[in-house]
Structure formats: C-alpha cells, structure tokens
Amino acid sequence: MSLPSSSPHTSDDRDLLYSELAAHDRLGEVLEKEPERTFVSDWNGEHPFARSFLGELADVPVGALGALGTYSHMDEDTELAAAVADLHVRRYGEPSVTARRCVPGAGATSFLTTLLLYQFLDGVRELAYLPPVYYNAGWWIRRLGFTVHRVAPDVDFVEDVPLRLPTGRCLLWLTDPVWFAGVPVGRATLDAIRDWQCRTGSTVIVDGTFQYMGWDGAGPEATEWLDPDLTFRLVCPTKTLALHGFRFAYALVPERCATAFAELHGRLHGAAGLADRRFAHRAVAVLGAGDGALPLMRFAEARYRRLRAGGALPDAVEPVGGYFVFGRPEVAAHRIAGMDIACFGGSGHPGFVRVNLLNPSAVECLSAAIRSRDGKQPLDYG
Structure with a gap:
C-alpha cells in the first residue's frame, strides 16, 4: 500500500x-x-510495587511461559477478553463494555497506528481533534495525509476552553486525560462532545492510554458515556501499572467493527510474545482485585x-x-x-x-x- x-x-x-x-x-x-x-x-x-504487581510472574522461567513453538495471538484469547470486560463492568462500573468489543494486543503504540489506518482504509480523510495529540498518533495523521480541524484553541486544563465542533458528521480524535498534567478533560467538554456525537452520528476515537489512574481510585471514565456503537477507546494497563517493559493494551471498539479491526491489527503487528500475553492476564487480575x-x-x-x-x-x-x-x-x-x-x-x-x-x-x-x-x-x- x-x-x-x-x-x-x-x-x-x-x-x-x-x-x-x-x-x-x-x-x-x-x-x-x-x-x-x-x-x-x-x-x-x-x-x-513492580514485584507485587507481577506476583509469581516475576520469577517464571522462559521455558515455563507456554508453548514456545506456537504463535501467541492475544486477539484470539477469549478468556482475556472476558476478563477485561469483567474488569470494566465490576471494577470500573462501565456496563457498556463487553468481551465482543475488546481487541487486546501488545502495546498502546501499535493501536494508535491501527485506529488511524482502520479509518483511513474505510475512506475517512478528514479528522477533527482536541489538543494534545500523542506524538505517534500525530506522526501517522501527518503521514496518512488527513485533513485536520482543530476544535479547541487550547489544551483542556484551561478554564472555559470553547469548542468549535464540526456541524456535520466527522471523525474526532480525543485524548483523555490530559496525561502530561494528570488532569481529565473537562466534563463540560465531554458532555458537549457526547451531545454532538448523538446529533451528528460522528465517530470518536478516545486515546485513553492514561485512564483509570485517579489518585482517589479508579472508577468509570466520562468517555464511557459516549455512544459505544460510534466510539473507539484505547486502554493501556501497562501504563496504569507503570510496567513499561511489558507490552499490553486493548481497544474497545463497536461490536460490528471488532472482527475487521482485530484482523487489521493482526496483519499490521502480528502475534504477541508469550511473556506479554501472560502479563496481560496478570495485569487484568491485579487491576480487578484489592486496591488495584x-x-x-x-x-x-x-x-x-x-x-x-x-x-x-x-x-x-x-x-x-x-x-x-x-x-x-x-x-x-x-x-x-x-x-x-x-x-x-x-x-x-x-x-x-x-x-x-x-x-x-x-x-x-x-x-x-x-x-x-x-x-x-x-x-x-x-
């Protein structure tokens, strides 16, 4: 291509x-x-907390990770998808998340590529966005030649940031939280985006790589209330646990898109490593138990x-x-x-x-x- x-x-x-x-x-x-x-x-x-988060996985020898001669496809791991859905419903209080919406893979950066290329291959050539945009996403937006429309004049930790959302249907890129400052996008902003999405039928991509990291505990994210049939969300447990040496993230996509999205992600990035897949199960278990x-x-x-x-x-x-x-x-x-x-x-x-x-x-x-x-x-x- x-x-x-x-x-x-x-x-x-x-x-x-x-x-x-x-x-x-x-x-x-x-x-x-x-x-x-x-x-x-x-x-x-x-x-x-690295060792306590990893548990026994910290000491598992390579030979005990699993079948070393077999490819390890996270996106085909139905138990992992079910565990992710259970985490969101029970721990985070997000009832819209189902196993069928979950596409797991090795790392958030790979999903930034897939999220954009999926839309590109579907014929999308225009993209609206709120700053900031994560560097790797911005790189691909430029490389794919999207026409872009900035809908806010500043980063949304400034009071009363006005929105200029498109009047019609459009793809919107939203990063929540404003990760470099440790603050969520304002609720008024998200409410306006939700109303706009309902009114126009627009697709929203949420780079939620740094979500579920509140200092008062993890709970439902405001982006959960966007239309699940029109919203793609990126979540990254390796960021949540600050264990960047492992690679695990997942996209929550509309159910009708899940099969095609997973196939594209697999063709772009291939299978995951055994250690990453084992870690994925451990990470979801840790986040869902005790204090997470x-x-x-x-x-x-x-x-x-x-x-x-x-x-x-x-x-x-x-x-x-x-x-x-x-x-x-x-x-x-x-x-x-x-x-x-x-x-x-x-x-x-x-x-x-x-x-x-x-x-x-x-x-x-x-x-x-x-x-x-x-x-x-x-x-x-x-």
Missing part, C-alpha cells in the same frame, strides 16, 4: 498539529547536543506533595491522577530539558515542563536544586 506524500500543508490547523511534532524534534536535538541535562520528562520510571493500582497512584501523589511542599515545584497545574505533573521546576533552565507546552499544542505556561514523578533522575534533580539553594540535608521524596 502506498502512503500519501508528507509534503508541507497550508492549513493553519495542520500547522498547529504538526508544530507539536516539531517541538518534540527540537527537544530531541537539545538532548543529543547537551546530554548533561537531566531529562525531567523522561518516559521511564521506577516504583516499589491505587498504591502506585498514592505513591505518585505523595511524591508530588513533597516536591511542592519542599519548593521544588513552586507552580504547577494541580494533578488529580497519574504520575506526570506539568509545572515549573525550581531549577536553572540550562540544567534540565523537558517537554514544554509547545509539545502538547497549548499556550502560555512559561517555564512549565512535564515532570515524571516516577523517574529517579528527574525527582533527584529537582530536590537537589532545593537542597543546594537552601543548604539543607537531603529530603526523603519517597
């Missing part, structure tokens, strides 16, 4: 979306030229509170979940590198960058700057 040319576009909305990609590229150049800077927005992290991922969320929240109280983050968008915070570190700008608002399609917030609360180097850099400034002994930041 030949792909459209990625030549420059004149649309202002495309320029805004692609400026996010350019900002990421500029940051990459800074990190390459100045490796001594601490990358406080790093994706990787550590936490003390809540200990990790409380750990991230406590670390954030300590950084704020210690003066390491004097200004921040107040997060309510996840393990990223968007704030202004009390660190000399030349000592750090981070994703600023330009990486996410927003405006304002000078000096603010995404900080990974689970990244030891990032947390130590912020806390060390305060110790140096105040001449204090090291503080325990968890």
